[in-house]
Amino acid sequence: MVGQSHEALHRIFQKDPALLTRALQKVLHVPFPEPREIAALNVDLTEIEPVERRVDTLLRAETDEGMYLLVVESQGKADDRKRGSWPYYLSYLYEKYRCEPVLIVITQSSATARWASRPIQLGFPGWYSLTVRPLVLGPDNVPVIADERQAERDVPLAVLSAMTHGRGPGAAAILESLASALRTIDPDSAAVFVQFVDSCLADPQAKQMWRDLMTAIQYFWRHPLAEQVR
Incomplete structure (x- = not known):
């Protein structure tokens, strides 16, 4: 069954598609060209035969060096079935x-990251x-953003940092910095990001801390868009 954490981890890139190319460039140091435009595409890859196949998020990026399809998969644990489905996704999409x-x-x-990175x-x-x-x-390459000014810059x-690292002794600083940074962006976007983080926090203490922080910023937590995401 697909859980809230699974959904939030890839839907953040639907909310801010440019975040994905920044992550490729800054986190993975992949020289991905700067997109002129990014559009979300239909994630259904089902063919005429009744075999349902869907990617989690699919984006089309237009760059000066050509067009790319960004196939985003949220993965909670190792799954050997992906050995067949991921090559299928890529071949089908190219065709x-x-x-x-x-x-x-x-x-x-x-x-899971080590497993997924194996060719x-x-x-x-x-x-x-x-x-x-x-x-x-x-967790091993997404930066830990625990400084308020750094959080405000991006x-x-x-948000991706909090979703990835929201557990352990460093969670408090990460969540507090993000809570302050959310005040600097538009309330609609903040409301969606609030729910994404809440969905991904598996540590009960971290989740309660996040909800306490958001209670102090009641507008974000009660915003209609946050309710829609829930």
Whole structure:
């Protein structure tokens, strides 16, 4: 069953598509070209046969160097079925749109990140017919943003930091910095980000702290958009 944390981890990129390319550039140090425009696409990859296949989030990025499809998968744990489905997604999307697909996996687990980063190689050893190398965002490379000014400079990245690192002894500083930074952006966006973070906090103490912080900023927590996300 798909949980709230799974949904929030990829839907943040639907809310702010530019965050994904910034993460590729700044976190993974991938020289991805600066997009002129990013559009969300239909995530349904089902064919005529009754086999349902859906990616989590699918974005089309237009750049000076060409068009790219950004395929975002939220992954909670290792799942060997992805060995077949991820290559299928990429091949299908290339055939359908005739532009290069890029697979990005986001996770809150270091172990899952290590698993996801391993190449998927199909074919004869030493002469593989297909190799898939996911780009992975997780606790080991997403920056810890625990400074208020740093959070204000890039609020969506600070939200991603809280969603990824919102547990352990450093959670308090991360959440407090983000709570202050949310006051500097428009209330509609803040309300959605508030719910994304709440959905991803698995640590009961961190979740309660976040809700206490948001109670002090009641407008964000009670905003109609936050209710829609819930």
